[in-house]
Amino acid sequence: VRLSLLLMPGLSDPDETREEVRSKYASIALRVGTGPIAADTCCDSSCACGTSPESGSGFGAALYGEDERDSLPGATLLASLGCGNPIAVAQLREGETVLDLGSGGGIDVLLSARRVGPTRGKAIGLDMTDEMLQLARRHAAEVGATNVEFLEGTIESIPIPSSTIDVIISNCVINLSPDKRAVFEEALRVLRPGGRLGISDVVAEDRLTPADRTERGSLVGCIAGALSVSEYRSGLQQVGFEGVDITFTHEVADGMHGAVIRALKPCVPGSGPPA
Numbered sequence: 666v667r668l669s670l671l672l673m674p675g676l677s678d679p680d681e682t683r684e685e686v687r688s689k690y691a692s693i694a695l696r697v698g699t700g701p702i703a704a705d706t707c708c709d710s711s712c713a714c715g716t717s718p719e720s721g722s723g724f725g726a727a728l729y730g731e732d733e734r735d736s737l738p739g740a741t742l743l744a745s746l747g748c749g750n751p752i753a754v755a756q757l758r759e760g761e762t763v764l765d766l767g768s769g770g771g772i773d774v775l776l777s778a779r780r781v782g783p784t785r786g787k788a789i790g791l792d793m794t795d796e797m798l799q800l801a802r803r804h805a806a807e808v809g810a811t812n813v814e815f816l817e818g819t820i821e822s823i824p825i826p827s828s829t830i831d832v833i834i835s836n837c838v839i840n841l842s843p844d845k846r847a848v849f850e851e852a853l854r855v856l857r858p859g860g861r862l863g864i865s866d867v868v869a870e871d872r873l874t875p876a877d878r879t880e881r882g883s884l885v886g887c888i889a890g891a892l893s894v895s896e897y898r899s900g901l902q903q904v905g906f907e908g909v910d911i912t913f914t915h916e917v918a919d920g921m922h923g924a925v926i927r928a929l930k931p932c933v934p935g936s937g938p939p940a
């Protein structure tokens with residue numbers, strides 16, 4: 666698989682793509698609190714992740730366990746726009762530092778913060794949309810979380826020093842990026858050696874061409890920009906991740922799935938997974 670496939674098909678200007686995405690998610694953030702966003706009316710080209718009539722119902726807070734949902738305020742659940750539950754795949758441990766790429770309203774940051782504990786653990790959310798960051802900070806204050814931080818920035822240029830993160834999580838965001846290779850390189854850079862990636866994302870079956878994916882939904886709706894399984898695997902391997910595992914969890918459109926993706930940063934480059 667050529668690296669060029671990791672660039673968004675058919676879209677030449679990454680800044681324009683990011684601006685389209687940012688403005689959609691800013692409007693969603695401002696609407697949270699006025700009612701369930703998934704029930705809103707929307708046309709295909711402007712749907713946010715999980716709100717398109719074509720994209721099925723495999724998005725949002727319903728993908729979390731009852732105990733997780735019960736532990737968070739309703740507004741945090743309403744703002745959930747993910748396509749899985751990365752906390753369930755990341756196997757977080759007490760004391761770890763977690764980074765959530767595209768943290769939105771903060772649901773996965775708040776759940777992670779609980780898992781890693783307030784004594785030595787920390788959960789960091791990164792998002793490029795100011796309105797989402799404000800929402801997430803409000804949600805964190807509502808639950809009194811002390812070991813969380815929300816940073817403004819893009820996932821293609823992560824504003825965090827190298828080798829400082831134990832676990833990267835992300836929920837339905839990498840498909841939105843116009844430069845997935847940059848995201849994978851940055852994820853590898855900020856992870857400490859032996860660190861791990863445990864994310865949820867929309868992934869296409871290999872049989873679907875980029876044009877097939879575009880037919881099934883919009884870019885901002887988390888469908889058109891999804892990588893195929895082979896593109897995802899080789900993209901992660903090409904930047905240096907090892908132990909890449911991609912498992913479909915539920916179909917969100919014909920041939921397109923919510924999936925969990927796991928990978929490891931080698932302890933020494935090229936040395937294989939940690940013992």
Ligand SMILES: C[S@@+](CC[C@H](N)C(=O)[O-])C[C@H]1O[C@@H](n2cnc3c(N)ncnc32)[C@H](O)[C@@H]1O
Nearest residue numbers: 690714745746747767769792793794819820836
């Ligand atoms: C589909 S929502 C998912 C939010 C959250 N992960 C969840 O599960 O509810 C996508 C989020 O990613 C952010 N985002 C999209 N592309 C981004 C990028 N290139 N850099 C940083 N944030 C991005 C958006 O602002 C939005 O908050």
